Amino acid sequence: MTHPVFNSHHSETELLRYIHSLQNKDITLTHSMIPLGSCTMKLNATTELLPVSWPEISQLHPFVPVDQATGLIEMIHDLERQLCELTGFAAVSLQPNAGSQGEYAGLLVIRKYFETRGERHRNICLIPSSAHGTNPASAAMAGMQVVVVNCADNGNVDIGDLKTKAEMHKDKLAALMITYPSTHGVFEEGISEICAVVHKNGGQVYMDGANMNALVAVSRPGEFGPDVAHMNLHKTFSIPHGGGGPGVGPIGVRAHLAPYLPSHTLVPECGPKTGITSTTSAPWGSASILPISWAYIKMMGAEGLREATLVSILSANYIAKKLESFYPVLYKGASGFVAHECILDLRALKKTSDVDVTDVAKRLMDYGFHAPTMSWPVAGTLMVEPTESESKPELDRFIEAMISIRREITQIESGKMDRHNNPLKNSPHTMKTVTKTEWTYPYSREEAAFPAPWLAANKIFPAVGRVDNAYGDRNLVCSCPPVEDYK
Ligand SMILES: *Cc1c(COP(=O)(O)O)cnc(C)c1O
Secondary structure (H helix, E strand, C coil): CCCHHHHCCCCHHHHHHHHHHHHCCCCCCCCCCCCECCCCCCCCCHHHHHHHHCHHHHCCCCCCCHHHCHHHHHHHHHHHHHHHHHHCCCEEECCCCCHHHHHHHHHHHHHHHHHHCCCCCCCEEEEECCCCCHHHHHHHHCCCEEEEECECCCCCECHHHHHHHHHHCCCCEEEEEEECCCCCCCCCCCHHHHHHHHHHCCCEEEEEECCCCCCCCCCCHHHHCCCEEEECCCCCCCCCCCCCCCCCCCEEECHHHHHHCCCCCCCHHHCCCCCCCCCCCCCCCCHHHHHHHHHHHHHHHHHHHHHHHHHHHHHHHHHHHHHCCCCCECCCCCCCCCCCCEEEECHHHHHHHCCCHHHHHHHHHHCCCCCCEECCCCCCEEEECCCCCCCHHHHHHHHHHHHHHHHHHHHHHCCCCCCCCCCCCCCCCCHHHHHCCCCCCCCCHHHHHCCCHHHHCCCCCCCCCCCCHHHHHHCCCCCCCCHHHHC
């Protein structure tokens, strides 16, 4: 611990200022909406978070005898019941520490089920090409062999291809992993038919329900086909995330899989006697953050949860409609609507203006916004998820920023602005750049750093200018003292 950072802040005030200076470098939910698609950056209410610091919760050892943790365990069972009610599944395990761990645990449950039926050889896992990267990774870790199913041009699973592959592999078919609502932001209309095809060919359906924000209290996955699904409590159920965890990715299962949910050698009470061995170190995974989701569900109530779902769908559709004449919305359902998020297609801009998705993402920082999800699930696009937590004025501010950026792009297209030296290519603009005596850019300082009216009152200057992402990934620069200093 000889690095200066560990021995230069000696008073509480100094340490506080140091930590706050780090915090100041970030655009967070305390400044503006974080429109990250597939991430559900919703409100993490103070009332939900406070209990996490209570010693009754934060000081419990994961292996405390269960009769000394009756309060926490009562809450855990209550949360399990609530999640069963919301998903329509027969049983839930809170053990997985992340969505990806839920996938892994869920696939092991499926394997165990086949084992008990003398069908150990079933090891083929069908996964649509649009799937989240964690899906094939989990399938491989669970010892399954991945077979990719094609997607149609509208982003939906190609049901013809699914039928062909399910039938071709019917003797060894173990599972299909399908994301619902789909990773491209719409309700996959063939979902029940897709599940039926897999069941008919002897497989089980694993639903990636990481993003349940468009389903809660409106539709129950346990009733439309899937046999097992995970739901991310650190997305839909209000646990803060984005800094790398901790998370909770519980799995829900239909009755025939319930006997195989994860257990634990040291704390067998956490799962069924016939369950698979634990997939995480602790019996109830990230137990200390469960009060957040418990409180969220309790405070929202059935009506509140339903309203949140409806408002999150409404907000996504509001943004999609307001922006579609500026940026095409890539995928929509049959009736022209999206689910809880939408994909804005920026690919055509590359030809007309040289502007790509990175330029728009960086330029948004000048406007005080965190970028939406970039180039996922489709390269060259932005995926926007507003959630129910954002007010209409905040949605309008984001829309205004996106429209204003589109106008800047129009100026490049028309030749009014240079294709390589413009506010988008040079973004984000730091305080240092903007206040330097010398200013050589062909646009004003005001256009660079204060392109929208609200910035006069609430401007966040990015701490650094443009970093070449790909170069940075391949050429690590250590800002610590050089290793030789330690000789
Ligand atoms: C977030 C997400 C995951 C993975 O969840 P983690 O908790 O990050 O492991 C899987 N699938 C989808 C569709 C997701 O959005």
